[in-house]
Amino acid sequence: MFCALGFITCQVHAQEIEARAYSNAPIDSNFITGGIAQAKSSTYTLTTEVINLTHVLDVAGQSGRLSLTLPYAQLSGTGSVNGQVINASAEGLSDPMIKASVNLYGAPALTESQFKNYQQDLIIGASLAATIPWGKYNNDQMVNIGGNRTVIQPGIGASQAVGPWRLELAGMASIYTSNASYMGNNTLSQNPVYSTETHVIYYFPNTAWISADATYFFGGQTYINGSTINGSQESWRFGSTLSYPIDKYNAIRLTGSTGVYSNTNTSYDMLGISWQYRWGGGL
Numbered sequence: 019m020f021c022a023l024g025f026i027t028c029q030v031h032a033q034e035i036e037a038r039a040y041s042n043a044p045i046d047s048n049f050i051t052g053g054i055a056q057a058k059s060s061t062y063t064l065t066t067e068v069i070n071l072t073h074v075l076d077v078a079g080q081s082g083r084l085s086l087t088l089p090y091a092q093l094s095g096t097g098s099v100n101g102q103v104i105n106a107s108a109e110g111l112s113d114p115m116i117k118a119s120v121n122l123y124g125a126p127a128l129t130e131s132q133f134k135n136y137q138q139d140l141i142i143g144a145s146l147a148a149t150i151p152w153g154k155y156n157n158d159q160m161v162n163i164g165g166n167r168t169v170i171q172p173g174i175g176a177s178q179a180v181g182p183w184r185l186e187l188a189g190m191a192s193i194y195t196s197n198a199s200y201m202g203n204n205t206l207s208q209n210p211v212y213s214t215e216t217h218v219i220y221y222f223p224n225t226a227w228i229s230a231d232a233t234y235f236f237g238g239q240t241y242i243n244g245s246t247i248n249g250s251q252e253s254w255r256f257g258s259t260l261s262y263p264i265d266k267y268n269a270i271r272l273t274g275s276t277g278v279y280s281n282t283n284t285s286y287d288m289l290g291i292s293w294q295y296r297w298g299g300g301l
Contacts, residue, residue, distance in 0.1 A: 024179055034094050035257045035275050037096070037217040037229040039188060040143035042081050044124035044133040047299030059284065062095030062161070065088045068292075072301065076127035082120035091153075091163040099116040106161040110130040110154030113164050119173075121147035130299045137235070138179040145190075147171040157199040167206075184219040192238075202297025211238040211251065224263060230274065231257040253280040257288075269294045 049072040057064045057091050072085040089112040124141040148171070153164020175188030192211040200206035215233035222228075238251040257275025264270060271292045277285025 027143065032298075035215055035217075035231040035233050035255060035259075036069045037186065037219055037231055037259050038177075038184075038227075039119070039124075039145065039173075040121060040141050040177050040186070041119065041130075041184075042128070042133070042141065043074045043137060044130040044299035045074050045076045045081060046095075047130075047296060048072065049296050050295055051271075051294040053271070053290055055290030057286045057288040059095075059286040061097035062093065064091060064093050064163075065089045066112060077120045079122070079127055080121045081125045081127045082118070085115075087115040087117070093161065093163050097196060103235055104137040104160060106159075108154060108156070108159070108161070108163045110163060111152060113149045113151055113153040113169075115149045117145060117147035119143055138177070138184070139176040143175055143177075144233075145171075145173040145175075146175075146245075147173070155199075157202060160201060165197065166199055168195045169193065182215070182221045182223070186217040186219065187214070189214045200242065200280045205244075207241045207244075209237055209239045209250075210286075211235055226260075228261075229259045231259065233257075245275050248282065251280075251282050251284075253282075253285065254278045255285075267296050 031267065038157070049070075051072075052068070054065070054067050056066075067090045067148045068087060070087045071083060072083055077081050084294040086259065090110070091112040092109045093106050095106050096105075121141055121143040124139055126136075128136055128225070142230055149165070149169040151164060151166050151168055153162075155162050155164040155166040170193045172192055172193075173188060173190035174184065177184055177186045190213050192213070194208045194210070196204040213235045214233065217229045217231050219227055219229040233255050234253070236250060236252045240248050255275050255277050257273065259271065259273045261269055261271045271294065273290040273292075274288065279285070
């Protein structure tokens with residue numbers, strides 16, 4: 019049951035397809051992004067409102083970023099597993115995420131005036147994110163908007179510029195702590211989920227950009243009280259992102275993705291829209 023029902027809430031946040039995760043920006047720049055996204059499976063709907071804060075800084079001569087993501091979610095739907103009807107209805111804070119990333123090569127720390135002459139070639143970067151179990155959680159419910167466990171996500175990636183194009187490849191592992199309050203006092207544990215993602219991005223002359231995205235996930239065998247309840251997960255997702263600048267401070271972004279294969283029959287569709295405001299860095 020956990021495999022069939024819990025997947026949409028536990029994996030939607032982990033399975034985001036993030037283009038331009040390793041890119042350069044002027045140091046001391048700040049970004050605040052507000053948006054809404056909706057994920058739908060065959061029987062469940064998860065709507066999430068998100069605020070993200072990002073600061074760009076100098077890390078040993080290369081640019082780095084610190085980010086904080088605060089999500090608020092609403093979950094609804096009714097499904098059936100082995101003839102048992104499972105209703106899901108929850109609303110509240112979902113698990114926040116903090117993330118630190120650093121570009122190891124090809125993205126020097128530049129001021130706003132220096133950045134005007136920067137031309138990307140190859141960028142290699144690494145990141146470390148942690149999802150904090152502060153979200154709303156009810157241990158009598160099978161499906162929740164909070165996971166009641168910490169998720170650590172190390173990642174590495176590269177971005178290659180070819181004229182107005184950017185070709186990106188990244189990999190990440192999601193490492194889960196145990197949830198000792200699953201459906202009462204049961205202990206839910208899970209093997210790491212490993213993922214790779216790729217993006218083909220085109221930049222327009224006005225700095226708008228559009229991407230074609232793909233990601234592949236595998237692993238994540240799940241256990242309750244040490245007993246296996248499902249095998250390894252495997253899924254493919256395709257998506258696209260469009261970012262359009264309103265002016266030098268504001269941009270709007272549209273995202274969409276869909277599951278094209280899942281060996282656990284837990285594919286979902288996702289649509290999102292967000293607004294980003296930039297300040298600092300010499301603007």
